[in-house]
Amino acid sequence: xxxxxxxxxxxxxxxxxxxxxxxxxQRFRALMQVHGFETPPEELLDEIEIQNIPxxxxxxxGFVFSLIETAIRVTDGTIPSGALLDLVQxxxxxxxxxxxxxxxxxxxxxxxxxxxxxxxxTKGDLRHQQSKLQRSGLEEYFRFIEIVSxxxxxxxxxxxxxxxxxxxxxxxxxxSLRSDILPVLELGGWAVHIPDPLTWSHEIxxxxxxxxxxxxxxxxxTDLPSLLERLG
Amino acid sequence: xxxxxxxxxxxxxxxxxxxxxxxxxQRFRALMQVHGFETPPEELLDEIEIQNIPxxxxxxxGFVFSLIETAIRVTDGTIPSGALLDLVQxxxxxxxxxxxxxxxxxxxxxxxxxxxxxxxxTKGDLRHQQSKLQRSGLEEYFRFIEIVSxxxxxxxxxxxxxxxxxxxxxxxxxxSLRSDILPVLELGGWAVHIPDPLTWSHEIxxxxxxxxxxxxxxxxxTDLPSLLERLG
Numbered sequence: 001x002x003x004x005x006x007x008x009x010x011x012x013x014x015x016x017x018x019x020x021x022x023x024x025x026q027r028f029r030a031l032m033q034v035h036g037f038e039t040p041p042e043e044l045l046d047e048i049e050i051q052n053i054p055x056x057x058x059x060x061x062g063f064v065f066s067l068i069e070t071a072i073r074v075t076d077g078t079i080p081s082g083a084l085l086d087l088v089q090x091x092x093x094x095x096x097x098x099x100x101x102x103x104x105x106x107x108x109x110x111x112x113x114x115x116x117x118x119x120x121x122t123k124g125d126l127r128h129q130q131s132k133l134q135r136s137g138l139e140e141y142f143r144f145i146e147i148v149s150x151x152x153x154x155x156x157x158x159x160x161x162x163x164x165x166x167x168x169x170x171x172x173x174x175x176s177l178r179s180d181i182l183p184v185l186e187l188g189g190w191a192v193h194i195p196d197p198l199t200w201s202h203e204i205x206x207x208x209x210x211x212x213x214x215x216x217x218x219x220x221x222t223d224l225p226s227l228l229e230r231l232g
Numbered sequence: 233x234x235x236x237x238x239x240x241x242x243x244x245x246x247x248x249x250x251x252x253x254x255x256x257x258q259r260f261r262a263l264m265q266v267h268g269f270e271t272p273p274e275e276l277l278d279e280i281e282i283q284n285i286p287x288x289x290x291x292x293x294g295f296v297f298s299l300i301e302t303a304i305r306v307t308d309g310t311i312p313s314g315a316l317l318d319l320v321q322x323x324x325x326x327x328x329x330x331x332x333x334x335x336x337x338x339x340x341x342x343x344x345x346x347x348x349x350x351x352x353x354t355k356g357d358l359r360h361q362q363s364k365l366q367r368s369g370l371e372e373y374f375r376f377i378e379i380v381s382x383x384x385x386x387x388x389x390x391x392x393x394x395x396x397x398x399x400x401x402x403x404x405x406x407x408s409l410r411s412d413i414l415p416v417l418e419l420g421g422w423a424v425h426i427p428d429p430l431t432w433s434h435e436i437x438x439x440x441x442x443x444x445x446x447x448x449x450x451x452x453x454t455d456l457p458s459l460l461e462r463l464g
Binding site for chain 1: 284286287288289293296297300301303304305307308309310311312313314315316317320323324327328357358359362379380381
């Protein structure tokens with residue numbers, strides 16, 4: 001078999017994640033309206049969120065701190081502070097929200113786990129990612145779990161070295177070209193892109209044209225078993 | 233040599249951490265006073281912080297969300313929201329604060345790194361812990377880094393298994409009896425307690441009496457080289 005290790009991204013690859021943030025922004029807009037304020041432009045929200053990444057990284061905490069900051073700034077501090085308690089509650093609701101798997105994930109991951117060692121490689125808040133994995137019902141299928149603060153070629157190289165697997169025998173599966181696909185192709189590994197319609201604008205990058213070798217794309221995670229067999 | 237792996241806790245063992253939170257609470261009290269509100273009792277702050285741990289875990293984000301929640305609650309939502317922007321700024325200041333090593337840490341860690349493989353085992357926010365380690369100037373001395381969401385016997389057992397080290401050839405050094413010392417003694421490992429005067433009340437637990445075997449205590453990290461030599 002050509003493949004020694006099969007790795008999955010988690011957020012927006014195995015389970016819904018971006019929809020939580022979309023819903024969070026809706027709650028934020030509704031809150032502003034209820035208190036008689038105009039909805040801040042999406043661009044301002046994006047801008048403040050991106051400015052805050054060096055402090056908070058990616059995840060619910062930075063998202064909600066950015067909403068609070070935006071609400072105070074665009075209202076010149078006139079939004080009642082009681083409204084901001086609803087945003088603190090939003091952070092708790094997001095952190096404890098039910099984990100909703102995409103269709104076909106459970107069967108596919110279970111089936112692949114009997115054929116390959118599986119690894120989860122996910123970026124974000126350590127505690128929140130562990131909690132989601134536990135609640136997903138998928139934990140038992142993954143032999144290795146890597147929760148990292150950035151997913152660049154250096155991170156993947158370190159993971160492969162620790163696992164004693166060479167890149168040409170490694171395949172990474174995920175929804176983000178920037179985080180899951182390009183760094184793995186750069187190292188000489190295989191990558192399967194499962195696009196997600198809701199991927200955050202900050203994540204969108206182009207793919208080289210023509211498409212690189214060892215790159216595959218599918219809309220359905222259930223295609224993976226036959227796809228990986230063709231590699232192996 | 234009896235010891236195959238020497239592990240350190242980070243916060244309040246290698247560098248100041250609790251003092252950041254003490255200063256954060258001082259800024260919070262000053263902020264309440266400036267806006268004409270009474271200082272909430274410390275017990276209420278503790279209570280809200282502990283209630284929020286299941287959501288945020290340990291770290292700056294949960295601490296500051298708890299301060300915001302407390303400020304809104306104790307003022308019945310009458311604190312101006314502009315004041316809360318100062319608390320968002322507090323979170324950024326804490327996350328980017330200079331890392332201040334305790335006296336003797338740099339020399340001691342450097343010296344031990346030439347005699348033993350060193351591991352850092354620290355609990356908390358992944359990104360923040362990595363950032364502090366990078367800024368501490370100590371990263372080069374640690375062969376292994378483990379950033380974990382809880383420090384119980386199961387966590388240490390998993391770490392030792394991954395490292396291929398048996399507990400009786402492992403020593404853990406830290407300021408927290410609950411997180412650094414007791415779980416390691418439970419597994420049959422060695423532990424050196426370096427008490428910190430500012431340890432958070434939530435962390436205080438008793439030590440069995442008489443003191444367990446393989447347990448040592450010292451006020452000075454510079455005592456470690458001779459102490460470890462006596463074990464080995």
